[in-house]
Amino acid sequence: MSRAEFWQGNKAIAMGGIDAGCRFFGGYPITPSTEIAEVMAEELPRLGGKFIQMEDEIGGIAATIGASIAGSKAMTGTSGPGFSLKQELLGYGYIAEIPFICVDVQRGGPSTGLPTKVSQGDVMQARWGTHGDHATIAYAPSSVQECYDLTVKAFNMSERFRQPVLIMTDEVVGHMRERIVIPDPSTLELIDRKKPSCAPDRFIPYLADESDDIPPMAAFGDGYHWHVTGLTANDWGFPTNNAQDIDKKISRILRKVEGKRSEVVEYTAESFGDADILVVSYGCVARSALRAVRELRSQGIKVGHFRPITIWPFADAELKKLVVDSDIKHVIVPELNMGQMSLEIERAVGGKAETHSKTLLNGELFKPSQIMAFIKEVA
């Protein structure tokens, strides 16, 4: 049976993970994400799962990857400085194709910055933080309900595509408490990684199925011997310097997600049709923005709202179509950073409307009145 709770976003992420089948968490304390680790430390052993507080942020993600290789759905969580520290091993997850979840509860930066204050300053780091090319899947929840729902979804995507998936939440959503409806866990549709069905002596660990570009993954201890490495490797998982093998590997790990882009990309769109002004916002800012848009709609201003749920892959084609179809003139992008996504949005809109980047970097969230003022400037 479903049930209603009054939870904090961070707790909803932890519980969503558990209901998605997460049985390992590699943690390290950092504000404002620590509650995720605390909930996991309490809940996981009740289910026979494992929680470990590692010696540092890198240890937290490393143990998480190890746990996934041993066959567990696994998760780690952090905030700004910790997210920077985890970048190298996120790259390991992409190249070695290891499914796991990394949560970043964003706070002000750079460096130690504002541990208890909100920002959206890590959205480009989520896309480009680790060196080398890879496909990124990153969710930006804007409510406690979404913290739960998108964590379940993130695990499914991670298991399906066999790569790390990011939850890019923020201090406001992570610490906010609101009503949430938890579905009966038995009704959740869960995806588990593909396992090999061949005999162990025929197993070629990185030979992908042609249908989806994803190789089945054995767990250590299952009877399949395989080599996992962060080096660029051939189908046998063995390091290679062969140009053809390198090209094959890298193009496949990009294609496996980008080829299914439309099945990953998610957004909400509200009040299009007759709109000529559009507000694009995500995460906690979308809460203020939606309030502003609805308020001004009731006053007769033709304004709509677009909210990327997956910030990566970004819904560029979808946004452009809506802008063109509705003949939008102005796109307003309020963000708690110096306009990191606004450039991506400007690129997506492709000159079909004027983009206005609105930034706030003082550790606070935009008030609806501030966003209403931005809209009125161009209305």
Place this chain on the structure above:
Amino acid sequence: MPRENVMKWLRSQFMPHIWCPGCGHGIIMHAMLRALTSLGRDPDKTVISSGIGCSSRLPGYIDTCTLHTAHGRSLAFATGVKMVNPELTVIDVMGDGDCSAIGGNHFIHACRRNIGICAIVMNNSIYGMTGGQASPTTPVGAIASTAPYGAVDPPFDICRLATGAGATLVARATIAQPQLCESLIKKGIQHDGFSVIEIMTHCHTQYGRKNKLGRPLDNFNYFKERSVMKAKADSMPPEELEGKYVIGELFHKADGEEYTKKYARVIEKAGR
């Protein structure tokens, strides 16, 4: 030991290996495979993890579950593996840079937890793969590409570090004692807790050429002449042990509870 039993553990399709002719690492790999064979370990249930560097290419040549991680991080990866499946035999091979520089934090905390992993530290006192830079175990005064006037920093004693941090079995051998290597690795694998087996090896290519140890045999003799068994060392004055390698089992605490067993009690307490 029949040769075929050891050969069975090799991925010979990935040979030739990357190590220079005369490298000490092969002696360690062979000792490890003899230990696994004579213990009758199942390759299906064995994990060999490693970091980055020459030493860390070792798992790739072994036909089991092998995990070549990132520089310094192998023990943290291996901790996740062991936590999820405590039934697995987990061996972690590291170089001196992996273990005592970039991975020093993971190393001391793995010792502290007493998790059931056998850590084999292949200590050649240099960063070999990157071209011979000084490591935390390079002797003071030794020449390295980043210490052209001689190494300044005092070196770590990895075994003392491990003992101080809480490892419950600590031992050392050099590649001049292949049978001791085998018996200590065997003990390390059988040990129910965190074991550290430091094996002094050489890099004649990157270290030896700059330090009058350019031929593999020079290094072998160097270790042979400077090795002192623990029992003998115990009765020697410290000044006589200067520049010597005390070998054998250096520390053993039999009653330390292994980490995954401790965590099993957490699960019990949580009301599973």
